[in-house]
Every structure is written in C-alpha cells, then in structure tokens.
Amino acid sequence: MSDSSLILDSAPASSAGDAPATAIGEEGRSLPSNVEAEAAFLGAVLIDNSVYEELPNPLRPEHFFVPAHRLIMERVLTMMERGATASPVTLKPYFDGNEHLEPLGGTTYLARLTADGHGLLATRQLAEQIYDLALLRELVTVGRALVGGALDTSETVEPLKQIEKAEAALYEIAEGTNIGSDASTFKDASIAALKLAQKAMNSDRGLSGRTTGLSTIDDKTAGLHNSDLVILAGRPGMGKTSLATNIAFNTAYEYLKQMRDGGPDSGGAPVAFFSLEMSADQLATRILAEQAEISSEKLRSGDIGRDEFTRLSEASQRLADLPLYIDDTPALTIDALRMRARRLKRKNKIGLVVVDYLQLLQGSGRASDNRVNEISEISRGLKTMAKELELPVIALSQLSRAVEQREDKKPQLADLRESGSIEQDADMVWFIYRAEYYHKAQMPNVPDGSESPDDAQKYQDWMEEHQKLVNKALLIVAKQRHGSTGNVPLIFQSEYTKFSSPSYRDYSDFGEE
CATH class of the missing domain: 3.40.50.300 (P-loop containing nucleotide triphosphate hydrolases)
Incomplete structure (x- = not known):
C-alpha cells in the first residue's frame, strides 16, 4: 500500500496511544484502524525482535495507520536487517525531536510501548488484525477512486475502462500484491525450484x-x-x-x-x-x-x-x-x-x-x-x-x-x-x-486405365508417400x-x-x- 492511500499523515493520534486514531472520510466515517493493536504489536517486537521473524506474513510499515507507528516499524526493520537489536534505547537517537512522535510524548513513547508486554501473548493475532484493517483501507481507496472517476465527466467517459481498472486494483488487493510485495530472496526462489524438481521426480x-x-x-x-x-x-x-x-x-x-x-x-x-x-x-x-x-x-x-x-x-x-x-x-x-x-x-x-x-x-x-x-x-x-x-x-x-x-x-x-x-x-x-496437408494438394489424377505408365507410376509413388504421412x-x-x-x-x-x-x-x- 502506498503513502498515497488513505493512511493519512494528518490522522490525529491519542496522547499516549490510549485511544484509537481516526481519519474522517467524506461521509463523516472514520477509516478502519486499531491504534491499540498497532501499539501492542510494536511493543512486543521491541521487547523481542524474533517475534517479527516468526510471523507467517510479516507486516510492512505501510500496513500501519498511525504515521509514528509506520516510522517506528521502518526503523525497526532497518536495524534488524543490519543485525542490530531494535529496542527503545537503540531507537531513541533516531526519534529525538521527531514531529510525529512529539504529540505522543516524544521518545518516552518508545518506552511506554514496552511497558506491559501484553502484545507478546497474541503477536500473530495482532499482526493479522493490523493487516486486515490495512486491506480495508485499500478497499476504501479503490472505492473512492471509482466513485470519483464515475462522477468526473470532464474528459472522455470510458466506463468499461474504469471497471477494468477497478477490478485490477481489487485483484491486487486480494492477492496482496498491492501491499508490500517484495523481491524474492534467492533462498525462497531456490526452495520453490526444489519443489518443482521434486514434483517432476x-x-x-x-x-x-x-x-x-x-x-x-x-x-x-x-x-x-x-x-x-x-x-x-x-x-x-x-x-x-x-x-x-x-x-x-x-x-x-x-x-x-x-x-x-x-x-x-x-x-x-x-x-x-x-x-x-x-x-x-x-x-x-x-x-x-x-x-x-x-x-x-x-x-x-x-x-x-x-x-x-x-x-x-x-x-x-x-x-x-x-x-x-x-x-x-x-x-x-x-x-x-x-x-x-x-x-x-x-x-x-x-x-x-x-x-x-x-x-x-x-x-x-x-x-x-x-x-x-x-x-x-x-x-x-x-x-x-x-x-x-x-x-x-x-x-x-x-x-x-x-x-x-x-x-x-x-x-x-x-x-x-x-x-x-x-x-x-x-x-x-x-x-x-502436417506434411500430409501439403502432400495431398499435390495428388495426381486417379488412374482410370487411360493414363501412361509414367502417370500410373507417379500416382503409385504418391500413394506410397501418402501412406507414410497420413x-x-x-x-x-x-x-x-x-x-x-x-x-x-x-x-x-x-x-x-x-x-x-x-x-x-x-x-x-x-x-x-
């Protein structure tokens, strides 16, 4: 999911993550989100980085609704990729004076995320909920784009084209390709290749x-x-x-x-x-x-x-x-x-x-x-x-x-x-x-007794070749x-x-x- 989707940087956040952040849509409805689940999941990862690696479908920063949470997750992943441990202490230098963290209490918010550790009890369930809510926000994005395109008649009206684009976007959401589809590692690709070889064997x-x-x-x-x-x-x-x-x-x-x-x-x-x-x-x-x-x-x-x-x-x-x-x-x-x-x-x-x-x-x-x-x-x-x-x-x-x-x-x-x-x-x-097709087009006259010996032989030769090709x-x-x-x-x-x-x-x- 790209930053151009309805995960809005202007979404108001609670003072300490105690209340859900919301973004108000055009009809006065808030976008699907659960800030408490995001905070609990981040707290679990900051306590034990390995819980992230055990997820069947790892979350990406763009799956988070709150801008501060996206930035925290992005920095956590960067540190993990370098082999470093991500914790409130090691993250602190990167977030001093950060405009998104200041409304939440500054760098002290990082420590408060790990205060109770409840997220460790249900890390996988929290990750699934965050992911599902991100999908719903993508659906809202597609829906609004579809409505906006249908109402805009200032240019050439092509409803079938709009339907094709909407269906393609929905398919991408269903397949997960629009939400952090990364390049395959050689390990993953080689495992897939081995499975194909085993299937053939x-x-x-x-x-x-x-x-x-x-x-x-x-x-x-x-x-x-x-x-x-x-x-x-x-x-x-x-x-x-x-x-x-x-x-x-x-x-x-x-x-x-x-x-x-x-x-x-x-x-x-x-x-x-x-x-x-x-x-x-x-x-x-x-x-x-x-x-x-x-x-x-x-x-x-x-x-x-x-x-x-x-x-x-x-x-x-x-x-x-x-x-x-x-x-x-x-x-x-x-x-x-x-x-x-x-x-x-x-x-x-x-x-x-x-x-x-x-x-x-x-x-x-x-x-x-x-x-x-x-x-x-x-x-x-x-x-x-x-x-x-x-x-x-x-x-x-x-x-x-x-x-x-x-x-x-x-x-x-x-x-x-x-x-x-x-x-x-x-x-x-x-x-x-099919050589037979072209050979048939060269068929000589069928003998009727009046042809010359050469013509009869020509037909005989043709028939012998035809039997080979039929x-x-x-x-x-x-x-x-x-x-x-x-x-x-x-x-x-x-x-x-x-x-x-x-x-x-x-x-x-x-x-x-």
Missing part, C-alpha cells in the same frame, strides 16, 4: 508443470509452467485450434479425474478458453465429437445413427462437471481479457488460459494506428497476465504466407505474423506442421526458454479433430530423425 511422467495430456509434448517440455507464455502457431488447416482444444480438455479432464478419485496431483487444472473465432457451442461440439469418436462433419449435418447419438449423450453426461470455462466474447481487448481471466482465477481457480487467437485481440487503442505496435502490446499483455495470475497461457497465432512460397513448408520463427515481439515475449514457440503431425518446438528445441511427433485423426501421442518410439517416419 515424483511424477510418473516427469512433470513439473500442467499436463497437456500428450505424453510426447510433456516429455519435451516437462509440462506447462506457471508464468509461461506459449505461442502455438500454424498455417490454416494445420489443426492449431484442434490441438489447443485437445490440450485444454486434457488438462481440465485430468483435474476432474483427480477430484473424483482423490489421487495425487496429476498436472490437471481448471481451464479458461477464450475463443474469439468459434462460439462456445461449436467448441463443445468438437470436444464431444472427439470423446465420442464421431465425425464432426457428420455431427454438424445430423447424419448420425442411434448408437452414435447414445455415445454422444454418454460423453456429455460424463463431462458435465468438466472444469473448462469457454468465453466466446468477440473482439476482446487485451485489458478486458485480463480482467475476465482474473475473475475466473478468483472464482474458479483456473490453472491454464488458452486464447484463440492472438491476432483477433485488440489493443488498448493507444497503438491502433500501427498494427505491429498493437500486436506487440497484446503479446506483452499476455505475458504480463501469465506472470500476474501465475499460470501458463497458450496463445494461438497466425503465420505469414511466406511459408507457402517456400519448398520446405516447415514453419520458422521468422514466419510469426506481424511482430517480432511475439517471439521475444514467448517462453515457448510451437509450430504445428494421420501424422509434428509439433516443432522452435523456442523453449528453459529447455531444448526440436520436433515432437503426434497422431492427428482429422475426422475427429483429435491429436494423440504415438505409442511407439521409432519416430523416423514422422520426419523426426
């Missing part, structure tokens, strides 16, 4: 992140990691939406199984899928068709039999509680997307966000005159969202047509459309490539910040729009040699 599949449900991808990446931005790109027809939908389903379904069976963490999580291209019911149709193994085309046309409809109904019932949340709002701005994702994280504890696709998002409007700048803003916003919400984000992206003009159709990083910042912001860049796909990991790059073999059943991992280890016929 204990996992049957070597997972330290969220599972994709596809073993070949999980083997290559060790799963999807918190704060990572994954760009999944491909030319139209490659199946990038199908792969993203499969991963979203797999991650959500692993979580559903874990909740039903009560087993160990298998890398699953509730998933938010932002579909800017397809409607929610179209995505649901895809997923049901995949799980019931019914052709999506037949399902859309209604050309299914009773047995197939029964399978579809059973899949629907089995997946009724699937924690997959689909938002198909079109033309979302990056700020609106982050707002909606924060809401889903708070309400449904999502652990993965999928965005289909990046180029359909809109920027804030500040860079709308330049599409490259706008895409850069969007990619940075997605990376920021991944870090802010502490979850992986998969964003689909288009590729430029340069791919089609090359003899080798495998995508490269330079093919990412409209902005080099996509590559820069991403922790991983995946390209989906239903095979490659996920090209072109960038991986925390691991190696390379090709990941996949099986693609186009009739069900379903990706899976091959069950054998000889990947030479996938182009992985």
Whole structure:
C-alpha cells in the first residue's frame, strides 16, 4: 500500500496511544484502524525482535495507520536487517525531536510501548488484525477512486475502462500484491525450484508443470509452467485450434479425474478458453465429437445413427462437471481479457488460459494506428497476465504466407505474423506442421486405365508417400526458454479433430530423425 492511500499523515493520534486514531472520510466515517493493536504489536517486537521473524506474513510499515507507528516499524526493520537489536534505547537517537512522535510524548513513547508486554501473548493475532484493517483501507481507496472517476465527466467517459481498472486494483488487493510485495530472496526462489524438481521426480511422467495430456509434448517440455507464455502457431488447416482444444480438455479432464478419485496431483487444472473465432457451442461440439469418436462433419449435418447419438449423450453426461470455462466474447481487448481471466482465477481457480487467437485481440487503442505496435502490446499483455495470475497461457497465432512460397513448408520463427515481439515475449514457440496437408494438394489424377505408365507410376509413388504421412503431425518446438528445441511427433485423426501421442518410439517416419 502506498503513502498515497488513505493512511493519512494528518490522522490525529491519542496522547499516549490510549485511544484509537481516526481519519474522517467524506461521509463523516472514520477509516478502519486499531491504534491499540498497532501499539501492542510494536511493543512486543521491541521487547523481542524474533517475534517479527516468526510471523507467517510479516507486516510492512505501510500496513500501519498511525504515521509514528509506520516510522517506528521502518526503523525497526532497518536495524534488524543490519543485525542490530531494535529496542527503545537503540531507537531513541533516531526519534529525538521527531514531529510525529512529539504529540505522543516524544521518545518516552518508545518506552511506554514496552511497558506491559501484553502484545507478546497474541503477536500473530495482532499482526493479522493490523493487516486486515490495512486491506480495508485499500478497499476504501479503490472505492473512492471509482466513485470519483464515475462522477468526473470532464474528459472522455470510458466506463468499461474504469471497471477494468477497478477490478485490477481489487485483484491486487486480494492477492496482496498491492501491499508490500517484495523481491524474492534467492533462498525462497531456490526452495520453490526444489519443489518443482521434486514434483517432476515424483511424477510418473516427469512433470513439473500442467499436463497437456500428450505424453510426447510433456516429455519435451516437462509440462506447462506457471508464468509461461506459449505461442502455438500454424498455417490454416494445420489443426492449431484442434490441438489447443485437445490440450485444454486434457488438462481440465485430468483435474476432474483427480477430484473424483482423490489421487495425487496429476498436472490437471481448471481451464479458461477464450475463443474469439468459434462460439462456445461449436467448441463443445468438437470436444464431444472427439470423446465420442464421431465425425464432426457428420455431427454438424445430423447424419448420425442411434448408437452414435447414445455415445454422444454418454460423453456429455460424463463431462458435465468438466472444469473448462469457454468465453466466446468477440473482439476482446487485451485489458478486458485480463480482467475476465482474473475473475475466473478468483472464482474458479483456473490453472491454464488458452486464447484463440492472438491476432483477433485488440489493443488498448493507444497503438491502433500501427498494427505491429498493437500486436506487440497484446503479446506483452499476455505475458504480463501469465506472470500476474501465475499460470501458463497458450496463445494461438497466425503465420505469414511466406511459408507457402517456400519448398520446405516447415514453419520458422521468422514466419510469426506481424511482430517480432511475439517471439521475444514467448517462453515457448510451437509450430504445428502436417506434411500430409501439403502432400495431398499435390495428388495426381486417379488412374482410370487411360493414363501412361509414367502417370500410373507417379500416382503409385504418391500413394506410397501418402501412406507414410497420413494421420501424422509434428509439433516443432522452435523456442523453449528453459529447455531444448526440436520436433515432437503426434497422431492427428482429422475426422475427429483429435491429436494423440504415438505409442511407439521409432519416430523416423514422422520426419523426426
């Protein structure tokens, strides 16, 4: 919480901390505070500095309401960081003539804080109350800012922008990021790294992140990691939406199984899928068709039999509680997307966000005159969202047509459309490539008995190559910040729009040699 919040320096204090200090709001109400709790806590710390170190969530100076208490806490922490003991005696030289302490009795106030030592009996409870009251004051700050912004019509009125800002501020309060969020020590960071390594070691599949449900991808990446931005790109027809939908389903379904069976963490999580291209019911149709193994085309046309409809109904019932949340709002701005994702994280504890696709998002409007700048803003916003919400984000992206003009159709990083910042912001860049798609476009005429021997042989050669390529796909990991790059073999059943991992280890016929 910053000093610009409603912890007011002008708040009157009691003569010796015997009565609560108050700041009067616009409606005559005092701001939430408990000066006696603050004084008791400071007294406990000045008697025994170690009680501060034992707090699960240490207080910071900005959590205190009374200006004098903030200054005392700040000096205590400075001395403790230097390895010195903070006591009324050692603090005295720093507060001689201090304007905030003089109304309380000057430096004698420091000794009076330690007079009874009652704070030692309930240090943790006092700290929790001080922290909670600081949160309430932050809420007042947000509320007043929201009211002030809503009443001010002197400039362009943008109510949706105001709502987005208010929700972001509320999320920060809920996560505690607006109240003394400090840099992690190397010790804390290394402990977190060891926990990830232990999780991977204990996992049957070597997972330290969220599972994709596809073993070949999980083997290559060790799963999807918190704060990572994954760009999944491909030319139209490659199946990038199908792969993203499969991963979203797999991650959500692993979580559903874990909740039903009560087993160990298998890398699953509730998933938010932002579909800017397809409607929610179209995505649901895809997923049901995949799980019931019914052709999506037949399902859309209604050309299914009773047995197939029964399978579809059973899949629907089995997946009724699937924690997959689909938002198909079109033309979302990056700020609106982050707002909606924060809401889903708070309400449904999502652990993965999928965005289909990046180029359909809109920027804030500040860079709308330049599409490259706008895409850069969007990619940075997605990376920021991944870090802010502490979850992986998969964003689909288009590729430029340069791919089609090359003899080798495998995508490269330079093919990412409209902005080099996509590559820069991403922790991983995946390209989906199906040689079958391009090979099919080169299909010669089907023999009918009238063709020449050369034409017949040409068709035979084409068919032999087709048999090698059919239903095979490659996920090209072109960038991986925390691991190696390379090709990941996949099986693609186009009739069900379903990706899976091959069950054998000889990947030479996938182009992985």
